[in-house]
Amino acid sequence: MKGSYDDIVSRIADPILWYDEHGVPRYVPFAPHLKSDIYAQEAALVEVVCQACRRSFFVCCSRVEDRDRRPSTVAAQIRANDDGLYHDPPCHTTEIERRTGMGGCMAGESMTTLGVRVAEYWHRTASMRWERDPALEITFTHDDYSRRLIAEKW
Numbered sequence: 149m150k151g152s153y154d155d156i157v158s159r160i161a162d163p164i165l166w167y168d169e170h171g172v173p174r175y176v177p178f179a180p181h182l183k184s185d186i187y188a189q190e191a192a193l194v195e196v197v198c199q200a201c202r203r204s205f206f207v208c209c210s211r212v213e214d215r216d217r218r219p220s221t222v223a224a225q226i227r228a229n230d231d232g233l234y235h236d237p238p239c240h241t242t243e244i245e246r247r248t249g250m251g252g253c254m255a256g257e258s259m260t261t262l263g264v265r266v267a268e269y270w271h272r273t274a275s276m277r278w279e280r281d282p283a284l285e286i287t288f289t290h291d292d293y294s295r296r297l298i299a300e301k302w
Contacts (some may be wrong), residue, residue, distance in 0.1 A: 149258050152239040166206040171238040180270035180278045183210045190222045196261035198237040201253040204287040206267065209228060209233040223271065223284055231263025231288040263288045
């Protein structure tokens with residue numbers, strides 16, 4: 149599960165545009181240099197949905213956990229149509245919803261997300277400049293069950 153940032157979110161009227169790798173809300177348009185992992189050589193802005201409530205989020209993915217023999221880079225995972233880039237969704241139940249048990253998405257924050265599409269993919273060149281690669285900006289293909297979950301978006 150990702151941490152709650154209610155103390156920040158409750159004080160800012162602007163909408164959250166995307167979340168970083170740790171679920172921190174960001175209020176400015178995505179740019180690869182704004183990711184939390186300053187050493188990462190690639191960054192993708194990915195649309196994901198919570199498996200429980202189907203709420204949609206834009207999130208930054210800059211590193212792949214090397215588990216279950218998955219591809220070792222974000223680009224390789226995208227090429228393999230592996231949508232499991234982000235894992236748990238950002239916290240999207242407020243403190244009031246948690247205390248009262250009303251509203252919000254109680255189960256979903258501990259479930260993994262389903263990747264919908266890669267909105268932007270960036271990698272660092274040898275000269276350390278960020279370069280966008282639209283060839284990796286794809287819509288993930290899913291089995292019938294996952295397609296139905298995504299279609300029932302919040």
